[in-house]
Amino acid sequence: MSGEAWMRVCDASSLSSGELKEFDYKDMKLMVAKMGSEIYATDRICTHAYADLTGGFVNEGERTVTCPLHLSAFNLSDGMPQNPPATVPLKTYKVKIQDNAIYIKID
Template sequence: MSFVKVCAVADIPADGALGVEIDDTPVALVRTGDEVYAVNDICSHAEVSLSEGEVYNGTIECWLHGSCFDLRSGKPTNPPATQPVATYRVKVEDGDVYVSLGSDD
């Protein structure tokens, strides 16, 4: 599995999100407490950037229509979205965030 160094943990707002691009894939990095998550940055319902939304209770909210997505599974927790967003593996080493887009590499 190949991980790519994306940014420093400090670059991600506390209880917030940072939109980045990894190999042409839009990714929202989300920090809640000491945890960092990575989900696809495009809402499965309205194709807007999730990283511009609010982060709370283990979810990220799409600012346009209010769908929330679970940061662990990518599944929507309320309508109008019905399709999950992709989630990616994250590791933090020496204060830096690494993300793997691949599921089997």
């Protein structure tokens, strides 16, 4: 398919449950998160104010990450903010695991 690219991020076994891992691709600042057996990929900069979410707080039960600056929480599966002041969702990315490697789909 045209315009579809899968980028290898890291080994799946290198990511523990509740862990966020940051990485950059071109001018994009992204993160992957493991919650239980699920792996999510989103932008890592808060949509409210410039803050790196990998420095935030993880809630595995709710599958959220909370911004360390103004405490907006974001759902990792759909990027939706769970409380103010953030109102704009994070961009999310499709994830696949192949041969113990985590890949995300970059459009």
